[in-house]
Amino acid sequence: MRETDTAHDAGSPCLLFVDDDRDIQVAARLLFQRRRIKILSAYDAAGALTLLASHPVDLVLLDLNYTKGARTGAEGLALLKDMLVLRRDLPVLVVTGHSGVSIAVEAMRTGATDFVMKPWNNDRLVSLVTSVLEKCGHNNGVDAEPVLITASDAIKQIVSEADRIAPTRACVLISGPSGVGKMLLARRIQALSSEASAAQSFSAEDCDDLPQEGGVWICREIEALSPTLQRRLTDRLDGSAPPRLIALSSLDFAALSERLQPKLMLHLGMVSLVIPPLRERPEDIAALASHFLHYFSARHGLPEPQCDADHIAALQAEAWPQNVRELRAALERVVIMGEWQLSASKAANQTSEPQTLRDTEKSLVEAALRRHSFNVTQAAKELGLTRPALYRRMARYGL
Structure with missing residues (x-):
């Protein structure tokens, strides 16, 4: 749950206060409004992460317990970690009772x-x-990284394992269908690692050579590496100062083993995280719907559509073949159009033959370009591609 206060101008500082006590929230709102400081109110972790992703928050006031009777501070500590993954430099002031000094x-x-x-x-x-x-x-309104929503037990367990191994130097394989959030999980691991520098991200499909520097490498579509680059990568991983490889693939471990050389698979088998398709995680669909509706209403400056139990049930009944990516696009359209209806592409898919992989990729590329008014840099960032890779696809599909 969350509330927003938009009474002040864009130049005002913006605070996010996370506390389940509504009386304390009101007191804080009155205190800071008098000093021309904008304040956003969240009453739980999910609402806090949505507001942080949707608004240019300058500082967070963070209570550590949101469930009635909770005293351990575990909820707030987990949320603090999630916030710092989203924005590593975010200033957070913990607000706690006298009995919570050790937790603070x-x-x-x-x-x-x-x-x-x-x-x-x-x-x-x-x-x-x-x-x-x-x-x-x-x-200054800088966009935060997309949020990794963790509502279902399946995703919570995967994130917990990712957090546990993040500080190590172990190679990680993240697999799952397209659009489930593999890159978000990879970025989380990198953010919680001991590496201070940003990860080097590249696509094996468009890779002519490996990065020269070490650090953390995030390799998308690892199965597309040529035999030559597979050998080079194995040599680098066997070296005295190897990079940390986070490999992403839509193939399962058995199928990947048929595409990659055994020596490379030894490294990739060290830690394997499998993200299930969205249709198997109905709790995540509900949480993602709430998140995306608020996010896009803030992004486009439009009213947030009402989302009741019937809407959630309808969303959970869909197959979502492109997973979170497809759900995100559908809910953005709900916000823009101001009404709940299937997108033109989904309606067409229900009455036509199944799309080929080529058709699906073309649709994804074209949709991203249109969302960003054919700004290639922004579209490439959303798709997880380099600008040259996107230009090649645009030429391939005549876009």
Whole structure:
């Protein structure tokens, strides 16, 4: 759950306050509104992540318990980690009761900037917030990375395993159908790793040579590597200072073993994470629907459509062959059109022959280009391609 306050101008600082106590939320809203500071209110972790992805948040005030009777702070610590994966430099002030000092200290170890005790002193809280904002500056509307939503037990277990191995140097294979979120999970592992630099991401299908530098390599479509590059990659991984490889594939482990050389598969078999298709995760469909509807309403400046139990049931009844990517596009269209109806492409698919792989790729490329008004850089980023790779596909399909 979440609320937004848009009364102030775009130049005002923006705070996100996460606390399940509505009275405390009202008190905070009144306190900061008087000082011309915009405040967003979230009452649980899911709402907080959606607001963080949808709005240019400058600072977070974070309570650590959101379920009635909870005292351990585990919910807030998990949310803090998710927030810092989304934005590593995000300043977070933990707000806790007198009995929660040890939890606040643990939050500081996790990455929180500072903590405030409840009940707070208004002047001291405002002074601390102002000081942190002056030090860290404004977000200036920079887009956050897409959020990895974890509602189903299946995804929670996968994310938990990814978090456990993230600080290691182990190679990781992430497999699953197209559009399930393999790249999001790879980026999460990189963000929680010991590597300070950004990961080098490349597609095996468009790869003529391997990166020269080490660090973290995220290789999409690993099965498309040529035999020569497979041997080179194995040699690099066997070397004295190997890169950390996070390999992505739509093939399962057995099918991948038929495409790649055994020595390379030894490295890829170290840690294997399999993301199931969206149709097998109805809880995630409901959570993603709530997230995308708010995200796109904020992005396009349009009202957020009502989403009731019947809408959720209809979404869960769909097959979603392109998984989260397809659900995302469908819900963006709901926001833009202001009504619940199937997209033209989905309606056509129900009455025509199944699309070929070539047709599907062409549709994805064309849809991304149209969403970004044929801005190749932005479309390539959404599709996870380099600009040259997207240009090749545009030429291939006459776009």
